[in-house]
Amino acid sequence: MKTGLKIILALLAVMAFFKTVTSLPNAGSAYVSCDPDHVYFSQDLILVSSPTTSDLFRATDTGWISTTTPMAWTQLRATPDKALYLYDENDGAFYHSEDLGNSWPFSATFPLASIWVKTKFYPSPISGTLFVGLNDYSIPGPGSRGAYKTIDNGGHWTNTDVGASGSDIVFSPHFIQDGVAFESYIIYHASGVDTTTDGGDSWTPADSGLYSSFIGVPYQLAISPDFSNDHTVFATANTGFYKTTNAGTSWSNLKSGDLFSDLSYYASLSPNYAIDQSVLLINREQKLELSQDGGATWRALPVPLNTSAQSAALRVMAPFELPAPTPPPAMPYHFYLPLINAVRIQPLEIWLIANDGIGCKLYRSSNFGETWQEEIVAETKH
Numbered sequence: 001m002k003t004g005l006k007i008i009l010a011l012l013a014v015m016a017f018f019k020t021v022t023s024l025p026n027a028g029s030a031y032v033s034c035d036p037d038h039v040y041f042s043q044d045l046i047l048v049s050s051p052t053t054s055d056l057f058r059a060t061d062t063g064w065i066s067t068t069t070p071m072a073w074t075q076l077r078a079t080p081d082k083a084l085y086l087y088d089e090n091d092g093a094f095y096h097s098e099d100l101g102n103s104w105p106f107s108a109t110f111p112l113a114s115i116w117v118k119t120k121f122y123p124s125p126i127s128g129t130l131f132v133g134l135n136d137y138s139i140p141g142p143g144s145r146g147a148y149k150t151i152d153n154g155g156h157w158t159n160t161d162v163g164a165s166g167s168d169i170v171f172s173p174h175f176i177q178d179g180v181a182f183e184s185y186i187i188y189h190a191s192g193v194d195t196t197t198d199g200g201d202s203w204t205p206a207d208s209g210l211y212s213s214f215i216g217v218p219y220q221l222a223i224s225p226d227f228s229n230d231h232t233v234f235a236t237a238n239t240g241f242y243k244t245t246n247a248g249t250s251w252s253n254l255k256s257g258d259l260f261s262d263l264s265y266y267a268s269l270s271p272n273y274a275i276d277q278s279v280l281l282i283n284r285e286q287k288l289e290l291s292q293d294g295g296a297t298w299r300a301l302p303v304p305l306n307t308s309a310q311s312a313a314l315r316v317m318a319p320f321e322l323p324a325p326t327p328p329p330a331m332p333y334h335f336y337l338p339l340i341n342a343v344r345i346q347p348l349e350i351w352l353i354a355n356d357g358i359g360c361k362l363y364r365s366s367n368f369g370e371t372w373q374e375e376i377v378a379e380t381k382h
Helices: 002-027
Strands: 046-049 056-060 063-067 075-078 084-087 093-097 106-109 118-123 130-135 146-150 168-171 181-187 190-196 220-223 233-237 240-244 252-256 266-269 279-282 288-291 299-301 308-316 348-355 360-365 373-375
Touching (some): 084 118, 130 168, 130 181, 181 220, 266 308
Antiparallel strands (some): 046 056, 056 063, 093 106, 118 130, 168 181, 181 190, 220 233, 233 240, 240 252, 266 279, 348 360, 360 373
16 A cells, blocks of 8 residues: 555656746747847847747846737747847738837738648838748649748738748848848748849849759858948858858859758858957857857857757847937137047857757857856746
8 A cells, every 4th residue: 555655746746847848938938039030139129938828028127028919820030130030930910110029010911821731921111011931832832932022011912932932031231221121931842042232122043052952951041230331141051151252153162061961050140240240150059169260260169058059149139229329519719620430340249049959948148158148038027
């Protein structure tokens, strides 16, 4: 009898242990979503999401602000002017916020989306101009695959790159003026990159030097903040890590890959890339590497103990909201000399989402990974 009771107690203890472990991501604010489509990193805006609800959390200089979203969504997007979008690839519905998530009026629906096809949503820097990449293999031949464009916020859609898949789209920082963007795609088991110079109305191949994946892994793209001057784009996939300095005319291979593996790279550029030439890379082992010469040389960076990197970004250490400049006082007989535009490298910080085996946490480092501070994101509710 005692032996049987001990066995029952032992089983209950094991069950309680596993219940505790598996419920940890739901138990507190330490965990965030691991999905790279559920995070947005930029110099002025950092957004992460809950792993169990559709709530968003925005970093501020005094903590975190949370917002409840109006729908179940699968993709979070933002534009340089902080317009936010939530897109549901299951039915194509998307909502749009112009006030950092305080309100979410319904925008429109991409009519070809469904649970049977893969779609990716990309808002451009031009208000109302949106793109959706559609990868539909249910129809033989090109079918409805392509990069779809709307200029009226989803009222009408046109397939401007028939046969491609729009797996990733990045826009020139001066897209409004130059109309330049790059699109990665997969067609069955082949992958490549197209470019546009007319705002996405037409696309041409820009993949000379890229090795196509044999298992349909699309390229993830990162465009230089100084693209109008350096014409630089990076492309990462299972086949390697590539760079172009001539707007896609040709690519050089900076790191090798594996044609038959689905393990890929993930790259992020410094906001001051034109000055510091810094590139942060999540390598195929889900560890961090840093280059400060545009990808020519690399050094390994530590990650938090017993974690694997999922998403990461470089950010200049500065307030999220800079104070308004104070004008000089209007006093007679005072002369103000012009400021000298001295080039200096500003210190960088790394923001990292890493998986500890139970769930994903958000970390921040101001010394290139020598030490990490865990960010607890759900502290305020508005």
